[in-house]
Amino acid sequence: MIRISIRNDLFYIFANIKYLNMDMNNRTSCTVIDYKRSCFEELTEKQKKKIFDNEAVVKYKKGETLCKQGTFATHIMIVEKGLVKVQIEEMNETLILKLIPEGNIIGLTSISSINPVFHYSAIAYVNTVVRLININIFREIITENSNFAFTVFDILTANSIQMSGRFFCLTHKQSYGKLADTILCLADRIFKKQEFELQLTRKDLAELSNMSTENVIRMLKKFKDEKLIKIKGKKFKILNYSKLKKISELG
Amino acid sequence: MIRISIRNDLFYIFANIKYLNMDMNNRTSCTVIDYKRSCFEELTEKQKKKIFDNEAVVKYKKGETLCKQGTFATHIMIVEKGLVKVQIEEMNETLILKLIPEGNIIGLTSISSINPVFHYSAIAYVNTVVRLININIFREIITENSNFAFTVFDILTANSIQMSGRFFCLTHKQSYGKLADTILCLADRIFKKQEFELQLTRKDLAELSNMSTENVIRMLKKFKDEKLIKIKGKKFKILNYSKLKKISELG
């Protein structure tokens, strides 16, 4: 791991920064899956109807659990509205695997027939609306429609890429890099704006970046002092995107 | 994270150890995928022949690269003999995602038609024999045979579970726990023996456990002094499995 001391000078540029830039462009901001197409485009009208006739729409309040790790997975969940975190729970601790914004699917890793349990828990950050699709119907349609099966492969692949990217970030980057990464991810992939109202607490940010709450607070202050971001209450604004990106890339 | 000081007393038992034991049994030793069935059992004779007629068998020497992250994936690789590491390469650093022992598949995340590139590099730890299967034929058979498609789903799911387990270990455990984990994984899932000849250097072990080489050496010595393991040259022997497991579980 490259040790960087950005504590005193956030913008000390290393000799190899050009190389880093070249190499990193594709795997920063890695907490949200980068998959645009809907897998339902591939379905026939009949198949769409089959899903539509069997689905249920459920509302969850902030903080509620959508699914609990280890329970039987009877449904696939599609997040229609809201924001959800997916985490694994071990040893009385949690690790957030990814954030699920609107339009994304939860529970695809449970379509396996061998072991149809949820391998993670999902919890709503904000009030959230979810469509539930019966897992057996989902399986039937995969059997019927191989194009659909391939789009499901695509989603699983995208998930895997996203996860390995996040894995790399949290194991190989220091705290400044991890936090910068989290902020950029929120801006780029969740809110898709440089300015957004963040419903997450510092504790949530800490959990996301795998660091202590106190450290998040200290570093946010540093970012603020360096005029990289502006924070007012819950409102975040990114003032210097490129330098934030550079911090993320340097680690 | 629970802070544990096993430096002075490796077996200081915490009050909550029973709870931990309950919770952790399923996700230790998480560097190798836990999937027993072969996906090829589902194939018809004709499909088996189709694969057989188009496959190539290739030998790689220790240290050689089987596939390079970013290159186009034209084949799926099945490790017939040997041991391979799969890693992602970013920022001039690497992160080992998993080890591939005999009988396992490399490149399944590239069957997606959108982006048929390898998302990781694979490097042989020892001399290795690989069967190459044309990716288009693999896709054809998935289209033809939905049972086969589901077994591929199963493998992808198992991969995802393995990766999230490893992710948890490397982010939430301290060095003793990580190293104990690595050793247990090698014994349980690669060699399937308490005694084995390890072809990996201390540097390799460090890379696997995401820690410095010096630290690995220090901790191996500690494990040796505490009579948890015995090391003679390349020969490793686990003397006290349960305590090693306890260290892994405590973090």
Place this chain on the structure above:
DNA sequence: AAAAAAACATGATACGAATCAGCATAAGAA
């Protein structure tokens, strides 16, 4: 509106683990 709880903030301290430096030993090449 008052009380309680949660979130935010900051300084001091402790500790794990990386880094550095130096040397011994083993393995491979000339």
Place this chain on the structure above:
DNA sequence: TTCTTATGCTGATTCGTATCATGTTTTTTT
């Protein structure tokens, strides 16, 4: 064989960051 390079090993030092203590502000509950 000798030279060279990779690997193994150990102690001292530095650095990042978690933890603790304590107080303030904001939010939620009564």
